[in-house]
Amino acid sequence: MSEFSLSTTRSEEMIDITGRVNGIVRQSKLKAGLCLVYTPHATAAVIVNENWDRNICEDILLSLSRMVPKHADYKHDKVDNNAAAHIKSAMLGPSETLTFKDGALVLGKWQAIMFCEFDGPRQERRIIVELVGK
Amino acid sequence: MSEFSLSTTRSEEMIDITGRVNGIVRQSKLKAGLCLVYTPHATAAVIVNENWDRNICEDILLSLSRMVPKHADYKHDKVDNNAAAHIKSAMLGPSETLTFKDGALVLGKWQAIMFCEFDGPRQERRIIVELVGK
Amino acid sequence: MSEFSLSTTRSEEMIDITGRVNGIVRQSKLKAGLCLVYTPHATAAVIVNENWDRNICEDILLSLSRMVPKHADYKHDKVDNNAAAHIKSAMLGPSETLTFKDGALVLGKWQAIMFCEFDGPRQERRIIVELVGK
Numbered sequence: 001m002s003e004f005s006l007s008t009t010r011s012e013e014m015i016d017i018t019g020r021v022n023g024i025v026r027q028s029k030l031k032a033g034l035c036l037v038y039t040p041h042a043t044a045a046v047i048v049n050e051n052w053d054r055n056i057c058e059d060i061l062l063s064l065s066r067m068v069p070k071h072a073d074y075k076h077d078k079v080d081n082n083a084a085a086h087i088k089s090a091m092l093g094p095s096e097t098l099t100f101k102d103g104a105l106v107l108g109k110w111q112a113i114m115f116c117e118f119d120g121p122r123q124e125r126r127i128i129v130e131l132v133g134k
Numbered sequence: 135m136s137e138f139s140l141s142t143t144r145s146e147e148m149i150d151i152t153g154r155v156n157g158i159v160r161q162s163k164l165k166a167g168l169c170l171v172y173t174p175h176a177t178a179a180v181i182v183n184e185n186w187d188r189n190i191c192e193d194i195l196l197s198l199s200r201m202v203p204k205h206a207d208y209k210h211d212k213v214d215n216n217a218a219a220h221i222k223s224a225m226l227g228p229s230e231t232l233t234f235k236d237g238a239l240v241l242g243k244w245q246a247i248m249f250c251e252f253d254g255p256r257q258e259r260r261i262i263v264e265l266v267g268k
Numbered sequence: 269m270s271e272f273s274l275s276t277t278r279s280e281e282m283i284d285i286t287g288r289v290n291g292i293v294r295q296s297k298l299k300a301g302l303c304l305v306y307t308p309h310a311t312a313a314v315i316v317n318e319n320w321d322r323n324i325c326e327d328i329l330l331s332l333s334r335m336v337p338k339h340a341d342y343k344h345d346k347v348d349n350n351a352a353a354h355i356k357s358a359m360l361g362p363s364e365t366l367t368f369k370d371g372a373l374v375l376g377k378w379q380a381i382m383f384c385e386f387d388g389p390r391q392e393r394r395i396i397v398e399l400v401g402k
Contacts, residue, residue, distance in 0.1 A: 032269060032398075034398060034400050047358045048310075048358075049310050049354055049357060049358040050354060053344055053347050053348070055342075055343035055344040055346075055347065055351075056310075056344045058343055059342040059344050059351045059354065059355060060354070060355050062341075062342070063336055063355045091359065092359070093361070096361065096362070096363070097306075097365050098306065099269055099304055099306060106306075106396060107308060108308030108309050108310060109308075110309070111308060111309075111310050111362070132400050133400060
């Protein structure tokens with residue numbers, strides 16, 4: 001199990017973590033297998049999509065905010081005021097599982113691994129990477 | 135492969151299965167690896183989110199019902215009248231993959247594994263747990 | 269790592285790939301473990317749900333199009349005009365992880381593995397299958 005952390009600077013944002021995950025895969029000396037990218041937070045998520053056009057990240061955040069508007073009579077808002085962030089986190093999920101070959105992640109030309117912040121800014125968000133293979 | 139089952143008592147609800155999955159991890163004697171938590175049903179799901187404030191589970195179910203209203207001209211409703219449950223199940227997915235270390239799941243402080251019922255009550259809902267590791 | 273490809277013929281559609289994935293599991297001679305089904309595209313997805321009543325696939329596509337309407341002021345539409353497809357792909361995710369036993373996928377009676385096209389038709393869409401086990 002490997003782990004790294006990052007800071008977020010906005011209430012919602014996406015941060016490309018492909019390079020850091022690929023570094024862990026390369027250093028492992030494993031040649032092939034499965035790679036779990038997991039964030040241990042209930043108001044964040046990990047997705048795979050395009051980051052070449054950064055607008056896509058903004059479009060995804062916009063679309064999620066339309067589907068899950070903030071403060072729409074959620075009960076948890078009386079406790080911690082961040083219910084919408086929990087709902088988005090549950091929808092997208094805390095992880096993605098990928099495969100790797102010859103020490104590198106197998107990703108499509110337009111795919112990047114993106115950490116999604118839904119309740120920032122936060123000084124420390126953790127990402128755990130677990131590899132299983134040979 | 136291990137398996138356990140549970141009953142649901144409402145049309146929609148979330149049930150915390152973290153303890154039962156952790157019991158399987160502990161009994162396996164494996165020290166580290168990947169843990170798949172999978173439900174073999176097309177009107178249920180498995181997610182990871184907060185269960186300390188139970189309101190969050192209700193907020194997630196409420197929000198999903200706003201996004202996927204029941205009986206909104208779905209074709210499958212003429213066959214089995216539970217199309218919205220299938221759509222929610224497809225959105226959240228039948229599984230989560232986690233990692234474990236020293237015989238225990240690696241979860242964030244606010245994370246729990248929740249079984250989601252979208253077409254209950256049901257007498258028997260199954261959860262399959264598969265571990266791969268050392 | 270195994271791989272196969274398929275063609276899509278409509279702008280949006282779901283294609284059942286359960287049989288092809290099961291063929292790869294069977295040929296691997298592995299008896300038990302994890303099976304990752306991954307599509308390396310940012311405008312497609314892989315889900316598990318019912319395909320016995322084909323209407324469910326249409327209901328899921330309809331419901332997603334209501335949640336993520338096309339051309340709703342997305343920035344990426346000015347670049348490539350397919351932002352809604354990226355958003356749907358991010359929501360459902362590029363993969364599902366399953367388990368297998370005795371050389372066959374463990375699926376519920378009503379579960380099938382469906383490839384989801386959101387930006388078709390496309391001549392070649394790839395599906396990668398990675399098995400880890402014994």
